[in-house]
Amino acid sequence: MTSDDKRRETEGLNEGKPPIGSGDARLDKLREKLDDLKQTPEVGAGQTQGGMGGIGQAVKMGSEFVAGVIVGFVIGYTIDQVFGTKPWGMIVFLLLGFAAGTLNVLRAVGAVTERFPSSGQSEDKDKR
Amino acid sequence: MADVRTDPIHQFGIKHILDINVGGYDVSFTNSALFMVLTVAVTALILIWGTSARAVVPGRLQSMGEIAYEFVAGTLRSSAGEGGMRFLPLVFSLFMFVLVANLFGMVPYFFTVTSHIIVTACLALLVILTVTIYGFYKHGTHFLGLFVPSGVPAAIVPLVTIIEVISFLSRPLSLSVRLFANMLAGHITLKVFAGFVVTLSSLGAFGFLGALLPLAMVVALTGLEFLVAFLQAYVFTILTCMYLNDALHPGH
Incomplete structure (x- = not known):
């Protein structure tokens, strides 16, 4: 459930205004959450390169x-x-x-x- | 030997589908153009159709679109920072175009758009012109600081600057050559081994057994080619992100 919530928030964030330099507190909070989520795909990408x-x-x-x-x-x-x-x-x-x-x-x-x-x-x- | 079935170069031939001639220039609709259009159309269809449901729990296509988006967005954010996100449409389009074009090349009888250097060179030029124009637009002459590394003794600054300029100019070249060479070499290798199968199996029972070896090789190479298709799209994207980073933060 939590991951769905996060995904929806992610989409909400990305569909909105361009996320450049907006100082909104809610957006900052979402961005932090988003950064946490980003950790996993990054590791996966590294493995792909190594496997080659x-x-x-x-x-x-x-x-x-x-x-x-x-x-x-x-x-x-x-x-x-x-x-x-x-x-x-x-x-x-x-x-x-x-x-x-x-x-x-x-x-x-x-x-x-x-x-x-x-x-x-x-x-x-x-x-x- | 130059039989169409076993000729490894034949697959890269450009064929005119619709002859168009504008003011002495040949702008015919070729098989290459056809597959570029198909690539864009399929990408757009998958993404539009996939995201049309906007389900909380994504279906297959929506999930695919979301993974692609989050992958590119994550790559861009981690290498060009938050300011680089304004280039997301460009980077995402490039990634999807290269990826789908590469994967199209894996379908038998399909034309591989990215195996022609003119296509990859145009993509690389698009990237490098974006970097240069945006860099000058954003930072003005300060962008030239990119070519003068800090902490270099004054005596060798001209030398280092020339080397940095050459290094900068070599980027679009290496970017385009890498993608083009990988796709071209991969498809030629596949075709050569597949050609061995055809030639050997026509030599009777003994040759038929011998043909099993290159056949196994073709199967293995096909898997490798799928990996290369993904990997080259990823490499193209990550280098685009790094060059965009230069445009956003040109030295100090």
Whole structure:
């Protein structure tokens, strides 16, 4: 019964006005209840990711890294085309792209802290 | 060998269903467009039909809709904070579109919309443009603080800034490539093993027994593909949430 009550309250809250910055005491109370409910699905989501094994992780890391290098290459190549500095722009920006790719990967595994520790659990998310 | 039955690439072919030509541009209604429309229609139908009852004790469809909603809302709230909830319509639409499109791809003879990079790239561009435009709209030039990490020695700030910019620009690329590559590779793998079954079983009794091995593999891969369909929709959503977080809180 209690869970039904909570669900109805949840729906009521979400159908109402956009829940941004409203200082209503009742809404705050509901939000706390809602946060309690949120704990369970979060755990479930983590398990899904773990069950995938290494494949998902590998593809994620690979695309993060390659994306950095490709973007570096494209920027460098474009600079070369525009300013006629062949091949220096490409060389420099490939190296920078390599660095950016490495940064992406390190950030994805959580070895480098997120830029914005203010946002609570986002760091936690990264480590998955 | 290039038989339609065993050709692993054949399934990704774009076919014109309705030829439309506007001002020299080919805007024909293709099988890809058809399945995009179907994806949106099925998603909308499930959600509208499912929530129409508004029962206290939800039925199957309503329960499905509620689980999807609470899952996306929880993900968004935990990674972008309470202020990120204004993006819930966008994030929820993206999640449902990717998820339903991925699952559609698992139905035999259906076209997998997300296995084409142009589709995933458009979705990723939508996300990154939202982040950029909203970031500048909300914070103005302060949004550029995203590219200058605090606590870096002044001498290497330009270098770090360029690397951060490249890192930012690589996001839509990695976001789109990840989804597209997963779906493409998964479907090709499935088709290749299924092709082995067809080829081997045509080699008489001995080949028929041999075909059992790839058949078992296809069964296992199908299960894996369903997992990947869910997982990639989830990954796309969580990364969208994290990028939106950047737009809301660009450094200090």
